[in-house]
Amino acid sequence: MLTLYIGNKNYSSWSLRPWILLTHLGVTFLEVPVQVCGRGPNDTHRPYSDNGLVPALHDGDIQVSESLAICEYVAEQYPQAWPADRHARAVARSVASEMHAGFGSLRGAMPMNVKARAHGGPLPAAVKADVARICEIWEDCRSRFAGNKGPYLFGDFSVADAMFAPVVWRFFCYNVDLPPRAAAYRDAMLDHPAMQAWERGALEETIHVAQSDAALAQWGGPREGNYLVLAAA
The missing domain is CATH 1.20.1050.10 (Glutathione S-transferase Yfyf (Class Pi); Chain A, domain 2)
Structure with missing residues (x-):
């Protein structure tokens, strides 16, 4: 079975890409969520991601990094x-x-x-x-x-x-x-x-990344009915 390591659903744009493709195709895969609190490689991801980034796809002994490369790998089996x-x-x-x-x-x-x-x-x-x-x-x-x-x-x-x-x-x-x-x-x-x-899945998460949440203020602040509870300044 494929295993896909992904970051927080609220924030991880790169993780969304292979996840939505696999889900759309109806591929059975194990989803492993991991915490992503910043940008760039993180040594905490090294045990399952050679480049320290997510998403990372495992297919037996094969490991694939980068969202587009993962999608290409999936497409080899699902043209x-x-x-x-x-x-x-x-x-x-x-x-x-x-x-x-x-x-x-x-x-x-x-x-x-x-x-x-x-x-x-x-x-x-x-x-x-x-x-x-x-x-x-x-x-x-x-x-x-x-x-x-x-x-x-x-x-x-x-x-x-x-x-x-x-x-x-x-x-x-x-x-x-x-x-x-x-x-x-x-x-x-x-x-x-x-x-x-x-x-x-994103709405169920409770982790806040202050840097990402703070960007909301640049765009007029939250609309009425906003889902987001901003992290404390």
Whole structure:
């Protein structure tokens, strides 16, 4: 059986990606949650993660690190994790890699915080550019490849959707204004049963990462009905 080591569901964007893919595919795996209280490698993770990071996937003696590499490994056994069409698959791999490597301004300004419900506000130029590029990707993939096959980037759910899942939470939780077609994709992702299951897990957590929670104040503070109880300053 596969074993997936993941960080806190409220905060660990990297962990969400392989988790949602495996869950969507119906793969049986053992989920092992571990505490993540900061950024970068942590020696406490070394016993199960060679690079000191999570997520980490174990398949017998095989260990796979990094969210995109884990998704690629899973796709070797479940090829439906990528679009069947060669052209669509090439684009899916390209945008998944772009998400994995890029959008640092957005990541820094809006750390994933599933419990957060911010009012939102004007975006700094660099963040605005990241948001615009992501919306461009979403709209392009949907218009060129999705057709009537389904509500996701390439119709059926794929690794590309898994890679963008943390951004979906960021846009929703920080109340980022999106153009209509990008907003429709965001909403379709939020309706995915695995995304809803991840949210339920996040809401059950009691650990607070002050650095991530503090970012909420930059975006107008919590909306009414906000899930998040901010850590003490």
